[in-house]
Amino acid sequence: MMRTIGLIGGMSWESSAEYYRLLNEGARERLGGHHCAQLLLRSLDFAEIEALQRSGDWDAAGKILGDAAETLHAAGAEIILLCTNTMHAVADEIERRVGDRFVHLVDSTATRIHPHPPTTSNLPAACNPPTACNLPTACNLPTASNLPTPPTEPKPSTTSNLPAGPKPPAASNLPGGPNLPAASSPSTGSNLPTASSPSTTSRPPAGPKPPTTSNLPAGPKPPAASNLPGGPNLPAGSNLPPKANSLDPSAGFAAAGMRKVGLLATRFTMEMEFYRERMRRHGIEIVVPGEVDRGIVHEVIYGELTLGRVEETSRAEYRRIIGELAERGAEAVILGCTEITLLIGPDDSSLPVFDSTRIHVEDALDRALAPA
Numbered sequence: 001m002m003r004t005i006g007l008i009g010g011m012s013w014e015s016s017a018e019y020y021r022l023l024n025e026g027a028r029e030r031l032g033g034h035h036c037a038q039l040l041l042r043s044l045d046f047a048e049i050e051a052l053q054r055s056g057d058w059d060a061a062g063k064i065l066g067d068a069a070e071t072l073h074a075a076g077a078e079i080i081l082l083c084t085n086t087m088h089a090v091a092d093e094i095e096r097r098v099g100d101r102f103v104h105l106v107d108s109t110a111t112r113i114h115p116h117p118p119t120t121s122n123l124p125a126a127c128n129p130p131t132a133c134n135l136p137t138a139c140n141l142p143t144a145s146n147l148p149t150p151p152t153e154p155k156p157s158t159t160s161n162l163p164a165g166p167k168p169p170a171a172s173n174l175p176g177g178p179n180l181p182a183a184s185s186p187s188t189g190s191n192l193p194t195a196s197s198p199s200t201t202s203r204p205p206a207g208p209k210p211p212t213t214s215n216l217p218a219g220p221k222p223p224a225a226s227n228l229p230g231g232p233n234l235p236a237g238s239n240l241p242p243k244a245n246s247l248d249p250s251a252g253f254a255a256a257g258m259r260k261v262g263l264l265a266t267r268f269t270m271e272m273e274f275y276r277e278r279m280r281r282h283g284i285e286i287v288v289p290g291e292v293d294r295g296i297v298h299e300v301i302y303g304e305l306t307l308g309r310v311e312e313t314s315r316a317e318y319r320r321i322i323g324e325l326a327e328r329g330a331e332a333v334i335l336g337c338t339e340i341t342l343l344i345g346p347d348d349s350s351l352p353v354f355d356s357t358r359i360h361v362e363d364a365l366d367r368a369l370a371p372a
Contacts, residue, residue, distance in 0.1 A: 002027065002038050003368040006077025008068045008094075010043035011050075011084040012306040015338035015357075019083045022361040030369060037368070040077050042068045046306070049087070053268060062090030066097045073098050079367050081105075085336045085356060086266045089274045106275060108363040109334060109356045110282035113258050258332050260285045262325030262351065264318065265336030267298035275336070287330045293321045305339035315343055322349050 005023065009016030020039065027037040044064065052061040065087060069080050080102045082088060088105055095102050263286050269275050271294065276286040289297060300314045318340075322333050332352040335341055346353045 002031075002035075003078040004038045004040060004076050005364055005368055006040045006042070006069075006072030006075070006080045007083050008044070008065055008072065008080065008087075009041055009083040010046050011087055012046050012339065013043065014306060014308065014342065016041065016043060016083050018338050018341065018357060019081065019361060022358060023365065026361060026365045030365065037365070040072050040075050042072050044068060050302075053086070058090055061087065062093035065090055066093040069094045069098045069102065073101060077101070079103060079364055081360060081364055084338065085275070086268045088278075089268060089272055091274070103360065103364055103367065104278070105356055105360045106278040107282075108360050109354060110279050110284055111363075112359050113261060113332065113334075113354055114282055114284055115257070258352075259283060260287060260329055260331055261354070262287045262289075262322065262328075262330035262333040263336050264289070264297050264321070264333060264340055266301055267294055269336050270294050270297070287325055287328055289321050289325065293324070297321065300343070301337055301339055305337075305342055310343055315348060318344050319348050319350075322351060326351050 007016065007019055009019065020041070023037040023039060027035050049061055049064070052058070052064075065082065069082075072080055078101060080094070080098055082091065082094060082102075082105065085105060091102070091104055095104070261284060263270055263275070265275070270288040279286050288294060296317055300311075300317070303309075304311055304314060325333060330351060332354055333349055334354045334356055335344070336356055338357040341355055341357055345355075
């Protein structure tokens with residue numbers, strides 16, 4: 001049985017209508033037949049909320065939305081969605097009132113962009129931290145790689161491998177350190193070059209000229225920083241993973257582990273800290289347009305889209321702005337305002353697009369249909 005989803009809407013009603021449509025289409029797609037979503041809607045007067053936004057009275061706005069969440073909960077809503085990105089600025093108040101019944105839009109979106117929150121090193125756990133001493137065993141680096149190479153080579157010994165004679169030089173004087181294998185007994189699996197190619201591991205007969213130090217292995221050079229996990233040149237034959245932010249087209253954008261994404265939204269969402277701070281918890285850096293372009297994005301939302309107007313000139317401007325975000329290193333773009341999806345979609349973007357509204361809806365349906 002599907003759980004009841006409560007919607008805090010009206011900001012604007014175009015946004016609420018989009019949530020209503022997507023939730024019902026998703027329920028029918030998943031359940032088939034004449035099924036639709038079990039919903040409760042508390043629709044607010046956007047004029048009142050918009051005035052509080054302009055005046056900066058976010059506490060008053062938070063009280064209104066918190067009251068709406070409690071109303072939905074009392075009416076039987078088991079899952080609660082706030083059908084607007086911008087008003088997640090007061091999501092803490094809603095969470096305080098109804099707890100984990102509230103599905104935070106930014107968390108839903110961030111999980112789709114980067115499914116596994118990163119470690120402090122921004123590398124996969126197997127290579128964290130990227131020091132030479134704890135690289136994955138797949139790299140096959142010998143323990144001697146962590147020992148310093150002596151500054152000069154010692155004088156060659158002419159009797160080090162003969163059965164009798166003077167005591168061979170101490171291992172500490174051999175290049176590479178005390179733990180290097182003898183030249184006549186190369187260690188399999190250590191990846192060290194052999195000094196010769198003996199057919200057996202027995203001591204060579206007396207007489208042959210022993211190898212000089214120029215033929216002895218100097219010990220493997222510790223990996224340079226550029227060869228550590230995520231660097232441009234992985235060691236030959238290693239199984240280290242590629243950089244965390246590399247994009248494998250065959251894996252789909254959701255599995256790419258993106259770390260730097262552009263955001264198109266209202267000025268409040270792009271400039272206030274609540275959105276980027278929540279994304280930062282997931283290891284995602286937000287990139288927003290410049291000052292002038294932020295004004296364009298915001299004005300299109302409030303002056304056109306929330307009033308039901310869709311202009312081709314505005315679509316062209318949004319395309320241009322997305323292109324500039326790509327030039328600044330954005331790997332994808334978040335459509336961080338529900339009304340934006342009325343203007344542009346994936347075909348309008350040079351970057352992968354994350355539609356936060358659709359992602360939010362899919363997350364809610366997953367929870368509503370999850371086994372008890």
